[in-house]
Amino acid sequence: MTQMTFARAINSGLRKSLENDPKVILMGEDIGALGGVFRVTDGLQKDFGKHRVVDTPLAESGIIGTAVGLAYRGYRPVVEIQFDGFIYPAFDQIVSQVAKMHYRTQGAVKMPITIRVPFGGGIGSPEHHSESPEAYFTHTSGLRVVSVSNPQDAYTMIQQAIASDDPVLYFEPKRRYHDKGEVDESQDLGTALPLDKARVVTEGKDVTLVAYGPLVKTARDAALAAADEGISIEVIDLRSLAPVDFATLEASVRKTGRLVITHEAGQSGGVGAELAASITERCFYHLEAAPVRVTGFDVPYPYSKLEMHHLPGLDRILDGVDRALGRPNSLSGLEG
């Protein structure tokens, strides 16, 4: 076990993949000498050379499009999109090419591409640097979408993503990059929790609270605070946003009878909407209350002076928990 930051854990996982498989190639803007704008790839170009860790021209569609060609050729490209808001120029390549190639070729061509995306807010950045675009990708069949919430998962899941023959969007919560945690670098990928499984973070019996990425920590803090008031929250780290591990969610909701979902992305058409609908279908007779979503607002990601209002915090999550429990809350007396 080693204490390391989130960013370091991803770096270490990338290093391991580069060592283990000569077909792994890293590509992106500024990932070489600079080590990426978040230093996640720090030192990798020095150690593996410019052919394995490639600084690309400033062209996101170009980055993904050439990764498609490399994958055709048997490589396993791991690309970095510098910030969430810069993935859109690459959107066409991701949804029209990366996602569909396997289907189109009836399984003949694999697209083992990992797309790393630092995402989410809370760091006081300018426009286009704090977005949560995950729902665009969960809506596209053929893509796996995951988000990591702690250094150990960051370390393991990056390697699982790279090893996966499916394309994986790997969303890194940038405001947690400097958080530290224990990482077991000797962990065997074979015995680790599979990439598409959710994880129960804290067990509880009154409410199921589902989060992923940056909000897992906030959700856990909320559960601790709630425990002081005698409310027992089961926190689930979704980890895989597509496909979703409904078995784990169902088991929890059947036990607690109440569901709260939280994410930074806006509410409408978001991941929370899918979870609420699917769990309602699957667990209707076990639910004691309608599922509650505590999310960002349906507004463009706001300027940084207002981002703390947009991002679900501990109090807003607890207010949502109160709604699910029918306790007094900010919307008491209102319908729906």
Next chain:
Amino acid sequence: MFTDDAGKGGAAAGGPGNSAGSNRRTGGDLVQLITPAGERVSHPEFDLWVQDVSDEQLCSLYQDMVVIRRIDTEATALQRQGELALWPPLLGQEASQIGSARALRDDDFVFPSYRDNGVAYVRGVNLADIVKAWRGNALAGWDPYTVNVATQQIIIGSQTLHATGYAMGIQNDGADSVAVAYFGDGATSEGDVSEAMVFAASFQAPVVFFCQNNHWAISEPVMLQSHIQLADRAAGFGIPSMRVDGNDVLAVMAATRIAIDRARHGGGPTFIEAVTYRMGPHTTADDPTRYRDANELEDWAAKDPIARVKSLLERKGLLTGELEAAVAAKADAVAKELRAGTINMPEPQPLDIFKNVYSTPNSWLDRQQDHYSRYLASFGDPAEAASEEGAR
């Protein structure tokens, strides 16, 4: 006070008239009118485009450059003091920004990137508005139509398409104004920039592509973006280009006037590569020592755009104590105004977050706003509401 109309009305002010359609000047030679030592050198064609620039106007260009360097220094200090979240310095690019912006007419429309704060200053953007987005008090600091400057673009290269579309509109309207897109060397790799050039050439739109080749795209050298001179790229799109010393305010002004004149008179787009250098970091969050050689910086410091105009003024006997005092006073005043405007900027209100998402009310959002205001009201002290929670 210096007045400047050196930039107003290019050809009318004494340019050689119609250069529209002149396709022959492609990359290659770097046009220079002022050497790094401050000597005025002659150029058979470019000279014609700045022969009207009076001594007084030259002093004014000098003052503008000093002032925008000062804006940069002050904004960097404000960032260090926690008043701005981030700042992208333009240190070293003063001649490119002033020389080009001063060649425009008020009704020309500029589409800038985040680094073009000198251009914003010349166009008359309020000083505090220049830093408003960097402070986090807005997504963009000004109303584009009041100054004919679009909001500063962060998505690399996008604005080149916007400029081209705007120019197509000008063309449709039968007007004779021009759209100008400012972007960096790295931007030329983005698909949008290629597509902008395709549209501009196809429709012969009155647009100027003003590329400041400052040699670096964050940590990536220009060679990673292009193996030919950027100016030469334009030829493949059928767009004439020029390559000028971007640290030479007169050369930049002449080139921009040529391009503007061509566009105004139906000659279509032009690509200008202003060869300059970003002497500071990419932004205040960047560490250039990780990727760039200190010697390189020294070489470019010797080509400083302000120092060379200063030497030229000296040679011409124009660098009087009076001038120096006036320039310093202006820079001081601007810095003071910028600081005060920043520090006294009104804070946004929580419910502002819901403003302007749509131009007409929307029931989904109204509901979210209603719920959030109830949530805020559920706290005893509204100031405490949602304190910094969300960001934790």
